[in-house]
Amino acid sequence: MTWLCIMEQWQVLNSRSSRHVRTSQTPQTIHHWVRALAMKAFFAPALAVLGQWTHLSSAQSYPFTAEQERNANRTLSVGYVVYHGYTILDVFGPVQFLSALSWPFNITLSIIAKETGPVHSRPPVHHGPNGSEMDMSKMIDAQIIATHTFETAPPLDVIIVTGGVGDLTLMEKKDRSIEDFIASRFDKIEYILSVCSGSGFLARAGILDGRRATATKSVWSHITRGGKNVTWVPSARWVQDGKIWTSSGVTAGMDMMVAFLRHIYGDPVVNNSVNNAEYAPHVDPSWDPFSIVHKVPGANTSIPMQSLVGPLTEYPESSP
Known part of the structure; x- marks a missing residue:
């Protein structure tokens, strides 16, 4: 969510207010919309990270040393x-x-x-x-x-x-x-x-x-x-x-x-x-x-020349 998105929402709200909202209510309604959208734009990244951290910290069963x-x-x-x-x-x-x-x-x-x-x-x-x-x-x-x-x-x-x-x-x-x-x-x-x-x-x-x-x-x-x-x-x-x-x-x-x-x-x-x-x-x-x-003396030549490793799972059953 960016300020451009907020302005777009304001324009939508403004067009709706001209059709469905009494003039006396429009400024207050716009104020609440803009404030809510601004709060979301400001806090969304932090809340997303916090949500990830909360999810990870709930892994109580992981055997930490x-x-x-x-x-x-x-x-x-x-x-x-x-x-x-x-x-x-x-x-x-x-x-x-x-x-x-x-x-x-x-x-x-x-x-x-x-x-x-x-x-x-x-x-x-x-x-x-x-x-x-x-x-x-x-x-x-x-x-x-x-x-x-x-x-x-x-x-x-x-x-x-x-x-x-x-x-x-x-x-x-x-x-x-x-x-x-x-x-x-x-x-x-x-x-x-x-x-x-x-x-x-x-x-x-x-x-x-x-x-x-x-x-x-x-x-x-x-x-x-x-x-x-x-x-x-x-x-x-x-x-x-x-x-x-x-x-x-x-x-x-x-x-x-x-x-x-x-x-x-x-x-x-x-x-x-x-x-x-x-x-x-x-x-x-x-x-x-x-x-x-690089032809290093003593290199293990039996290993594969290519290897594809996928993303790590969050909670592997065992560590390498």
Whole structure:
């Protein structure tokens, strides 16, 4: 319902009043119509959302875990680590789901970088595998505003590290500020996630030692050089090892985020939010045809190259 609709209703009412309503009654009648329609236009979206929430909150029989109950009744502090040359969807894909869930739950988001202010998605100048200079200055630049530095970041429950071509520049400059931040916060946080090549930072920070992890398959050999005694899983959409979650390339970060949010909040509200976004996530963490596409050593070549996943049901009988 919009103000245009209200005006149309007013015109209909006005035409009716000239035929059926006494002149003395018309202003009052119009006033009530316009007020009622305006109230409906203003409150309808909120009432629709409230109706959904009431419907979801009535799922008393859902077996929430103690961890999910605790997370639902506290404020979750999330920090997203970015740098110049980050991959756009590595950040904004997962943030979409975080944002949607910040209405029913209490979630805060800090964007963390080496310096506050605009952080560019356009990759800085760097050198390719053959040593030649790579100038990507013609690429579209989507900027995100860093709210905190590594020194000023607040206490965090969750850290998410993006991937992006910019990691090559940081490695060339021997800039370990992200790795140092991860290492300094790891024992204090409850969860850490990486998207795409972001797991390279986790590996170089030393927190993947003795653990399982995955990464983007397009530059698999580049990422998996880091870390000691890391079990790199070649065919995986995402991998969870304790409080560490790592995903494959770009869009896999969205699937991992859906799985992570279902893990910490339960299925009902999360699935409803995903369905509202009309997104069909892959729910099998071992589904990874791109490990075959990119010829990753050790990839499971028996998996199907195509998979169609339908919308999530609101109350599945069991979680993956």
